[in-house]
Amino acid sequence: MKFDTPATVNPIDRLEVVGKATDRIDGPLKTTGTAPYAYERHDVAANQAYGYVVGAAIAKGRISSIDTSVALDSPGVLAVVTAKNAGTLTKGRFNTAHLLAGPRVEHYHQAVALVVAESFEQARAAAQRVRVEYARESGVHDLASAKASAVEPKDNPDVRVGDFESAFAAAPVQLDATYTTPDQSHAMMEPHASIAAWDGDALTLWTSNQMIAWGAGDVARTLGMPRDKVRLVSPYIGGGFGSKLFVRADAILAALGAKAAGRPVKVTLARPQIFNNTTHRPATLQRIRIGTDAEGSITAIGHESWSGDLPGGGPETATGQTELLYAGANRLTALRLAVLDLPEGNAMRAPGEAPGMMALEIAMDEMAGKLGLDPVEFRIRNDTQVDPANPDRPFSQRQLVKCLRDGADRFGWDKRTANPGTRRDGRWLVGMGVASAFRNNLLMKSAARVRLDAQGIVTVQTDMTDIGTGSYTVIAQTAAEMMGVPLGRVVVELGDSRFPVSAGSGGQWGANSSTAGVYAACMKLRADVADKLGLDPEKAEFVDGRVREGERSHALADAAADAELVAEEAMEYGDLDKKYQQSTFGAHFVEVGVDAATAEIRIRRMLAVCAAGRILNPKSARSQVIGAMTMGAGAALMEELAVDTRRGFFVNHDLAGYEVPVHADIPHQEVVFLEETDPISSPMKAKGVGELGICGVGAAVANAIHNATGIRVRDYPITLDKLLDKMPPLA
DSSP states (O other): OEEOSOOSSOGGGGOSSTTSOOOOTTHHHHHTTOSOOGGGOTTSSSSOEEEEEEEOSSSSEEEEEEEOHHHHTSTTEEEEEOTTTSOOOOOOSSOGGGGBOOSEEOSTTOEEEEEEESSHHHHHHHHTTOEEEEEEOOOOOOHHHHGGGOBOOTTSOOEEESOHHHHHHHOSEEEEEEEEEOOBOOOOSSOOEEEEEEETTEEEEEEOOSOHHHHHHHHHHHHTOOGGGEEEEOSOOSOOTTTTSSOOHHHHHHHHHHHHHTSOEEEEOOHHHHHHHSOBBOOEEEEEEEEEOTTSOEEEEEEEEEEEESTTOOOOOTTGGGGTSSOOSEEEEEEEEEEOOSSOBOOOSSTTHHHHHHHHHHHHHHHHHHHTOOHHHHHHHTOOSEETTEEEEEBSOOOHHHHHHHHHHHHTGGGSOSSTTOOEETTEEEEEEEEEEEEEOOOOOEEEEEEEOTTOOEEEEOOOOOSSSOHHHHHHHHHHHHHTOOGGGEEEEOSBTTSOOOOOSOTTOHHHHHHHHHHHHHHHHHHHHHHHTTOOTTTOEEETTEEEETTEEEEGGGGGSSSOEEEEEEEEEOSHHHHSBOEEEEEEEEEEEEETTTOOEEEEEEEEEEEOBBOSOHHHHHHHHHHHHHHHHHHHHTOOOOEETTTTEESOOSTTTSOOOOGGGOOOEEEEEOOOOOTTTOTTOBOOOTTTTTTTHHHHHHHHHHHHHSOOOOBSSOOGGGTGGGOOOOO
16 A cells, blocks of 8 residues: 555544553563563473573684584583584675674674573583684774774765855854764663574574564575575564664574574573674764854754764764754755774664764754853744755654743743753752754555454554564554454554564654554455445444444454455555655753762753654553653763773673663653644654654753753763862852
8 A cells, every 4th residue: 555645534533542542452461471572482492402602702803713622512512603613694684694703703792602502501601611712903992093084974975055164154153062972782671582493494583673574584694595484583572772673693693503403592692792792872973063143043054973883884873863953054964984893883772863962952052052042942943844955845744843832831941040050959959951852754664464353353463573662552553443443352463574574663663654554454454344244445434343334234243254354455655755854853851950069960850742743652652752761861871881992892791880770860751742643654644752752862961960050061971070070169
C-alpha cells in the first residue's frame, strides 16, 4: 500500500482504542519473569552448551600466535573457535566480518576466540587458558590529537547556504565557541546474548536484536549461507538504545560455536566486554558560530563537528539539527571524521541530534545572554516554518513555539532570575535552563500479516521488535481499532524473521512505521471480510466485534467460519519526504540546585513538552520520554567513557565505574504532549517520540547550572571539579 496523500476517511480516527493510555500487554509477563530474554530460552533447544568470548588484549596489531591446546584439554570443553578454524567470514551490510579478529586486531576486546564447554563456569575458566601472543602496533586513541588529520566524509559533504563567512563577519553580535562531548556507552538492562542451533544446514538464532531482517541478512552473508536458511528470533529485548541495531559478536560466535561443538550453544557478553567489544557513542569536538543583528535575528549560523571511528566507519552526525532548527539566511554545517583505534562508534539513542544539541542549545543560551534576550524569546524569534535551505519545502507540522511557550508557562519560567548566581535556597544556588528539542521523523517501509479465526481472534504477525518501548501494545491497539474488536481479542507475535519485514526498532521510526504496516494489512483484511460477508468494503463499519452496512450486521467471526482469513500488506511511502520536511519538536525545562560550598549538582525538576504527531499510547510514550530525559541528565552530569590513550581502551568498562542516573538523581519529571495529528506522516498521523525526549536535555541542564552559578561549562559531563574553583563567594 502506497501512502502518498492523507486519507479522507480513516478508520483509525475512531480513537476507541488508539490514543488511549493503555497498560502494556506484555507487562504481566515482564513483571512475573515469564517473558524470556535471549539467554534465558532454555526451552528452545535441548542440550545447550555455553560459550565464553576471549577478547583481544591490545587495541591495534596482529595475532602472532594463538595456543588453544590447554583450553581444549580443560574440563568440560567441547570446542574452541578462532579465526583459524572458523572459515571465511564475509562482510555483511554492516562490517560483521570484523566480529572475530585474526590475524588483524582492530580494537581492544575484539573477539579472538570462543571457548565452548558444558557449563558457563567451565567455559570461563578455560578461556583464561587460551594463550595469545600479539604484535602490538601504535595507534591513535584521542580525538583532540587526531583532529588535524580528520577529513570530510564522502557521504556527508559540507552544506552551505548563502555566504556564511561574510555574514558572520558582518554580524553586530557574534558567538564563536567550542564544545565537547565525551564517548558514552549504552547501559541497557539485557546484555548482548544469543543461542544458536543448527538443523542440518539451517541455523536458528534466538538473539537480542532490534532489526530482525537486517540481522538475518547479515548473519547469512557473514557465514556464506542462503538467506532462507537463517532464522532470527527476538520476541523480548531488554533494551538496546541502538547497540543492538546490528549483529554483534555474540550471535556470530554462537553460530560458529554451535557448528564446532555439534550442539546448541549460548553466548552472552559479560558486562565489561560490552563497553569495548560492541559499540558506543563517539566523542565530539564542536565549533558553533552564530551571528545576529542587533534585534536578535540570526543572520549567520555555522556548526562544525569532529568525531572519530575505526577505519571505514562513519561520523557522529552532530550538525543535522542545525540545518533545520532555526532560521538564518547564511548557513554552514560541516562534519570531519578522524581515524581512531578505539572500539566502534555507532548509533546510540538519537545519534547526531543528542550530542549535537548538547552544543547547539548551549550556544543559543549564550547568544541570548549576549543579546540581553530571554532564552525562550530568542528561540521563538528565530523560528521557521520552512526548511531554511529550501523555502519551498514546508514542515508538515511544526509547533516548536507552542512547546516553548506552553512549557514556560507550566514551568514557572517567569520566576527565573535573569542575572545568574543570584537565586538562593539556603545552601543551594538555584537556576533554570531551557533547550529546544528536535529529532527528524523518519519513515520506513513496514509490513505485517493479520489473521482472523473462527473465534473472532485477530492475530498480528510482524518481525517488529519491542525493546521495552511498548511495540506489542501499540500494534495491538492498531489492530483492535481497525478490526473493531476489544484489545483482549488481539494476539501480537513479534520478532521472528519468518514474519513479514517491518520497520524494526530504531531512529524513533518504530511505532509510527510498524503500526502503519499493521494498518495496511488490516485494511486488506477488512476488504476480505466485507467481501466474504457480501458487504461493500467502502461502506462497512467494524465495531464491537461486528461488521455493519446499513441495516445489515454480522459477527466478525462469521467471515472466518469456514476457514481462517489471512491478509498481508506493507506500507511504503512516495515522495512525501521531498515535498515536506518531517520532524518532531519539543522544549525541555530544568531546574537545578548547586551546593554553594561543594558545587554538588542536584536536578530538582524537569519538564518536557513534545509535539510529535498523534500519541498512540500516552502511557508508554510518557515512559519513553522520561527514560530519555533521564539519559539526557546522565549525559549532562556523569556519563563519560574514560579513554586510556596509551593502551587504547575504555577504562571504566562496567556499571561500577561507568555512572548512570538512578532514581534519587531525578526527583520530579513531567511530560506534556501537545494535541497534534500529522496526516502527512502516515495513516496513523503519528510520529516518533522515544528519541526526541533526550534531544536538548543535556543543554537544558547545562544552562540551568549557568543560571544558578554564573559558570559556563562547555565540556561534558559537567562534574563538580569544573565548577569548584569558579564558584561565587559563600554568602
